[in-house]
Amino acid sequence: MGVLSFLDRDHTIAEPGYSRWMVPPAALCVHLCIGQAYAFSVFNLPMTKLIGITQAAPNDWKLTDLGWIFSIAIFFLGVSSAVFGRWVEEGGPRRAMFTAACCWAGGFFLSAIGVYTHMLWLIYLGYGVLGGIALGIGYISPVSTLIKWFPDRPGMATGMAIMGFGGGAFIASPLSVWLMSKFSTSTHVGVAETFIVLGVVYFFFMIVGSIIVRIPAPGWKPQGYVAPTQSKGLITRNDVFVYDALKTPQFWLIWWILCLNVTAGIGVLGQASAMSQEMFPGHITPVAAAGFVGLMSLFNMGGRFVWASTSDYIGRRNTYFVFMVLGFFLYCAVPYTGSIGSVVGFVCAFLVIISMYGGGFSTVPAYLRDMFGTRYVGAIHGLLLTAWSMAGIFGPVLVNYIREYNVTHGVPKAQAYNTTMYIMAGLLVIGFICNFFVKPVDKKFHMSESDDRGVEPVGMRAGARA
Amino acid sequence: MDNTHQNTTTPLQLALAWGFVGIPLVLGVIQTLINSMQLFR
Secondary structure, eight states: TTTTTSSSGGGGGGOOOOOOOGGHHHHHHHHHHHGGGGGGGGGGHHHHHTTTTTTTTTOOOHHHHHHHHHHHHHHHHHHHHHHHHHHHHHHOHHHHHHHHHHHHHHHHHHHHHHHHTTTTHHHOOOOOOHHHHHHHHHHTTHHHHHHHHHSSSSSHHHHHHHHHHHHHHHEEEEHHHHHHHHOOBBOOOOOOHHHHHHHHHHHHHHHHHHHHBBBOOOOOOOOTTTOOOSSSSTTTTOOHHHHHHSSHHHHHHHHHHHHHHHHHHHHHHHHHHHHHHHHHHTOOOOHHHHHHHHHHHHHHHHHHHHHHHHHHHHOOOOOOOHHHHHHHHHHHHHHHHHHTTTTTHHHHHHHHHHHHHHHHHHHHHHHHHHHHHHHTTHHHHHTTTTTHHHHHHHHHHHHHHHHHHHHHTTTTTTGTTHHHHHHHEEEEHHHHHHTOOOOOGGGBBBBBTTSSSSSOOOTHHHHOOO | OOOSSOOOHHHHHHHHHHHHHHHHHHHHHHHHHHHHHHGOO
């Protein structure tokens, strides 16, 4: 096992003088790759014409069948981050990144075989299951490492990595379209070849990330940084064991805060194009709507960095209060912008809303670190991501079904989303209440110095807690 | 242990690492921004 020992946590300890600013690009190598998931829809239409080429043949796959690929992947993201969280924490970031790279590339290769042999279940297994596991492991792999390298700015550090997940689609979308155009001929749709190239490119990128990533040596701290000697407000100086965190009300309150914030955002993110056109018929064309969706993606990505960095100054709890209060007023304002025909007001409201959706993802690791300490923050974060999977079901269902109900009951399309907007605002009120009840974790859950559960992660106790 | 050691990471290594992830990301953002301008046409 000599070669694989390179992946061990012990072989990942930074040598003296290693710059911590090498770690964010290592994290971005992984997050930019797995962020491709947001751009998977570019393959949907070409995969409905694999046999018919120019138009769908009777034996071609249906869009509804293909929609399951992304759903399975997001489901396995939540499952794998929860199941493998402790393994990721104790095995170190390099092993996790390497595993994520193998699963992510393997998922693309298996899917390429699925496309080539026209067996949809192979794509479900490849991109859905294997890719979903890569998403879960890859997503949480650099989070706790970044928090340990940046104890002075944990929000900014995790915001940088999670921003990459939002930005991955910007690279994947044009790259995939360009590759498919290169591999497609008049008798063939080049999806399988594109999958293979993407698998190779992403594997290379993620392996580079796993090579340059390091964990801080025992006792390391940033120059000039003086760690607080005792807990202050919600920020603890103690660690909570990963499975003990599940017994605390704080974990479940933050679980609901994330779930409600994501539910409110994810529903409109998926329907933004249709919603904008239906609320402003004649004013927002399909082309303009596509531009609106692109702009929302930029704010989703930017919000991840800006809000998480802001939370370092105003505190995590206050940041979520801003999300809930500002989100409430903006959701309530959306029907009004529709009624007065204010496209500018509508666009501005949603851009801020979607920035807070992204900010909710990137601020939560630092929130967990404040509540449960640094030792198992990655694993606890993994457990928390099940809230994302749940929100992935709630959000689109709320938007789609309520709109459908309204339209079938005679509500004009321009007003069909009003009820949904008020429900989203209501969800944020519940989120506000949950956030209000977040208090410091009871001392009985704190790990003692002699606690020997799990493996003592190198460079953590004396480092971040120094 | 304080971070008082001389840096072993060179500026070139840092530039390469950030360029490796930054250049594709910036290109993608510019492309998306160009597409987004259709909203204002």
